[in-house]
Amino acid sequence: MTLDELTAADFEPHLGSTFTIQYADAEALEVSLVSVAPMSYDPPPGRRHGFSLTFQSTLTDRYLPQRVYTITHAALGTLELFVVPHQSNQIGFTYEVIFN
Secondary structure (H helix, E strand, O other): OOHHHOOHHHHHHHOOOEEEEEEEOOEEEEEEEEEEEEOOOOOOOOOOOOEEEEEEOOOOOOOOOOEEEEEEEOOOEEEEEEEEEEEEOOOOEEEEEEEO
């Protein structure tokens, strides 16, 4: 499946599961999918409805900068996604991915 074909429904069954963000040659960050949220607009005819994914990390001393990362998941495989640091909280940092 290509990125253009992915929908929120592809991710919803994986809420709470672990995804791995490869951020250096030998370093990876495990994050949990905590939210799949539809965008609040109606897409043009023939286009998918936009959605966002929010991931939670437990890394507290630093965060990953925004850029494209290789993300893997046991069921969804390997994806190249643009990841943006979202906010810090008591657990660590959250990251957001938006599909338009």
